[in-house]
Amino acid sequence: MYLAMIGNIKNAKAINQHERQKAHSLLSNSLRYINKKYPNRIVAQFTLTIGDEFQGLLKSGTNLFEIMDTISLTMKTIGVDLYFGIGVGTIITPINPRFSAGIDGPAYWNARTALEELKTNDDYGMNAVRFNYKQHPDEALINETIALGEYMKFKWTQSQLDLLAGTIEMGAYHDSFRQVDLAETMHLQPKALHKRVSLSGIKLYLRSRIEIERKMTALMGNSL
Template sequence: MYFAVIGDMIGSRTLSDRQSAQNSLQEALEEVNRFYTDSLASLFTITLGDEFQGLLNDADELMEIVDRIRFSVYPLKLRFGIGVGSMSTEILHDVSIGSDGPAYWAAREATKYIQENNDYGYSEICVRLYLEHKNELEEQMTETVNSVLRLCGRMEKSWTKSQYAFVREVMLKYNYGTAGEYYQKKIAEELGISPQMVSSRMKNTGLTTYISARQNIEKMMQARWGDQNE
């Protein structure tokens, strides 16, 4: 089983400088391709100007990769469809264009769902599973993952601009930290603020809970579907 990711910019046609936006996206994808290359079956590739896709071997860093892209291109907004399934064609590591199969079919279905179901603006990431014989447990697990993602989306929408800026800076510097934890003293030194301020912002944003939820999504998806590659 593979994990396909398809993303696109939200409202790209209304951007005043689409070229700058595309350049920002390209830089973010290139950085992810360098940093997470061992996790990628196919490198992230821009496919239609504002759309891109990539293929992961496992889910161990799935949400971290998605978040890395999201926070890198801010204030641009992206939506992501994540598909779990097999592949029907040859997989090329250096480029994801041309590859196809159930994993990508599921990712496209997930992207379409987001477009058609706004959920008050909270749903920007959706997971779909493509199996010939899905059972009730598979359906329940997929819905649980999507429910957690929606809750995380609601958390994000509650952040103030300064809180979002803090989370973004921490995420881009330290990703998901060490086992979901961050060394607050080091963050304080690098950001030039007091440890008490870091502690307060961590608490007020619920960052550790947010990261824990997303890491549990990775663990759940890997345990259920990723290990089938082994």
């Protein structure tokens, strides 16, 4: 069992050619960064595929949301938003660890279904992630929990999004991060950081993300 991700640039057709090329270049750089940072989590490296899509194959749910948030925050610096479809299943083709394009099977079929469902209903533009594994009774619960986190993040200010980027930068994508360390990373006074943390609900966001990763990994039959 594998976890497949298919990503897509949101509203790509509305972006002019110059800005689209810029987006592709930044996205390609971001995917290379992900491949270097998480080699032990990745089965087949993240690559751009056709049009405005990219995909990758993971061993489990571990670090899934950290990976997606890293890519999303990078693209948001140029005003580009993304969709992510996540699927669990088997792979029926040979796996090339260095190039995920061309790999196929139920894991990617489920990810494709999730992506298409998301494009049809993204909760008024507030949801960017959907999971598909219809053989499992917890699929709906996982998706609703994902959607609640996406709603939280959609409402965040830039300074609150910077908190999320800060946890990623210092390798603390979890709810038990040390606020004093995050304040130092972000060059903030501890009191100012505490206010941002409490108003954003970022610890709740991170805690729910980690629990979803554990649930996905458990239903795959893999261990963290």
